[in-house]
Amino acid sequence: MIITLDNITKRYGSFVANDSISLSVRSGEVHCLLGENGAGKTTLMNVIYGLSKADGGQISIDGKAVQFASPKDAIAAGIGMVHQHFMLIPAFSVTENVVLGLEPTLFGDRLDLDAARKRVRDISAQFGLEIDPDAPLEGMPVGIQQRVEIVKILYRAADIMIFDEPTAVLTPQEVIEFFKIIESLRAAGKAILFITHKLNEVMEIADRITVLRHGKVVGEADPATTSSGELANLMVGRPVSMLVSRTEAKAGDVVLALENVHVTDGTSKLALDGIDLVVKAGEIVGIAGVHGNGQTELIEVIAGLRPIVDGRICFAGGDIAGISPRERHRRGLAHVPEDRSIAGLAVTMSVAENMVLDSYYEPRFSRFGRIDWSSVRKAAAQLVSQFDVRTKSVDASAASLSGGNQQKVVIAREMSRPIKLMIAAQPTRGVDVGSIEYIHKRIVEARDEGVGVLLVSTELDEVLALSDRILVMFDGRILAEFDSRTADRSLIGLAMAGVVTQSQTHAPEIAP
């Protein structure tokens, strides 16, 4: 089994998303497709999976040309895809999810789940997936849900398997498990196309590597003879430094102190269950943890966007319970939200408007309720050049910017006023490598100027690279604390999964 792409070209208007891309995946091989966001990876996948039609080029399987009008054709040809966002129904059981759209029936249109259940069990045993066919999806860890997706495509007898950023949602432990599954799939002779932008994964799992940039293949590599630095340079098109250079932190006074903070998730369930936390001026405190363990609630309660049930939050010397988000901004709180398109930007509005989203009312921009747009645009233009935002104009809509440049707009806005504390939540999610480097540099600079930084990230690498202290959140609590100089990656990974030994237990300093 071999799938070959020959000069695949896909245009959107005058924009070339895929420019004559050629590659092939053989059975028993893991081919990694590496590229930044916007490099054309997803477009290429959609072409292979029949979701969009190529404008030029040819796909062939075992030397035979194929045409896919829809995913249905692609599935029939033996192609399966595990999407980044799972296509599962929580209320259904594993088997029900697996057979969805392909339900086996007995005479009289009765559903025959028994046969399906047996096949799910067989597939699970064959590849070491450890899936219970009758378990409900509801409440399943993400890693297990992903396996259900894998069963789903194996059930449809896929020989060519596409994984779109499969590790984005997994804990480090789950990634290890996932790679074992990939190994067994490779051993079983599946052809695997693995899409990612994470260099260390590529080095670990790939048999062959293809690097995409601006819709073109810019390099092919063998993991045995290349390095992740080389790959990063290929991906970005210029030399990038993978390490964040920073000096020892000079921690000053406490800027933020949380004492025994309890918060609910909107219903009656506790999302934060007694958080104690201190951030000092001039240090970066990293919060590691799998998404959904209370990080969102922690950020929101500090920013004043969520009511506190019990406990105390002191910021810049005073208790800030009951103080409006705007007043917290005024006292020097900056907040880079987790998801820029949901909470960080109004993407249909202009870059200039987004730059003043939290300061438009200040005297420098408005008088008697009238906004002085010329000073807004002047200030925005200055921030655009200061933070290296690539936009054709400050009047261009934020939506016209790349993810990295959108994020730079958010960061520029938050750092454009005197601040004491910066909450940086997923500051580089969906951002290209070049911008990641830049944003990290800015965060460290802010720290060196005496800003306390609370970094919340599900990317352990990012937390490790930036933080002076690392706290691991699990199930609404801070489970462990690590000093970044001596931190052990695997111990942090275990803590993220809720496993912790006595010596790392988080012992909070008592706030003044």
Next chain:
Amino acid sequence: MTTDIAVRPAGFWRSELAGSVMLVLAALVTALVVAALIMVFSGVSMPQIGLALTSLATGSFGSPQAISETLVAATPLIIAGLGFVIGAKAGLFNVGVEGQILIGGMFGLVAGFSFPDLPMIVHLPLALGCAFVGGALLAGIAGWLKVASGAHEVITTIMLNFIALRFVDFLLRNPPVQNPERSDPISRFVADTATLPKLFAWFDPSMRVNLGILLAVLVAVFVAWLLWRTTLGFEIRVMGANQQAGRFAGMNTARTVIVAMMLSGGIAGLAGATLTQGVLGRASPDFAAGLGFEAIAVALLARSHPVGVVFSGILFGALTAGGRRMQVAAGVSLDLITIVQAIVLLCIAAPMLIRTIYPFLFRPARES
């Protein structure tokens, strides 16, 4: 208003504005062709169809009198459409324009007959102000319900429309609003000092166009100024673009939603005043007669742009005025005009349709 990194806009004929204008004109032509076809199929003779279409044109723009009638019909549509625009910019779909017209109109009416001794310079603005307050209060209920309980404004404003309609009915059947000389539900007349003066009475007393049309233009300028020049307008637009981002940036979203809703309803209330204090001079049951819903169409046709609303309001006004002439002259039902309006809207809502019918109008600028 320039920065060193601004780009020059493309030429007018390739601009977005030109595209929109072209789209509307093409939609109008299409709608008229369909209207003619409907007349053919319903057995209207060819000369009659010709007469219908020419009287549509002469009845809307053919004479000073016709233009006056067009503007009279356009006035409440423009103002109420502008009210809808404010809500739409804040991400609120205010379907309650109809009810706000009714309540605003009644507030203006009551103020208009209650103080007969005031000079016009005081009385007219006072009554208009009351109309604004009336509409704002009604819409404010929907805004408050949304903020306090999450009740969707589409549902609450529809319900408030019914309440407004029945409330007006109640007022018209009881003193002090009911005309004491009448037994049917008709109100007293608004005092002359609170009536929008006719603009061209010195030229031809039968020309009904009044100060309301200037008020409409003024409101359009005000709405545009508010939305794009003030901090409140900025907050309103952020609510519409991404309410969550506004909340995260420290805006008071609850306050902004209520204020936007009240402004929206208040302006719709002014539209009601142009009826009771204008061409009608009094109120009868359901005097809004669906204008509130037509105004939503006007606003959508203009893609919620305040200046565009003035022109789309005049277009709809022209269709109404011309349609009346068409009915009289050619004996064609006024319902046909409703069909024309609906088809224009359909074509705007599905621009690809028009682009497919008339590809030559929308050829893109050649790529260099």
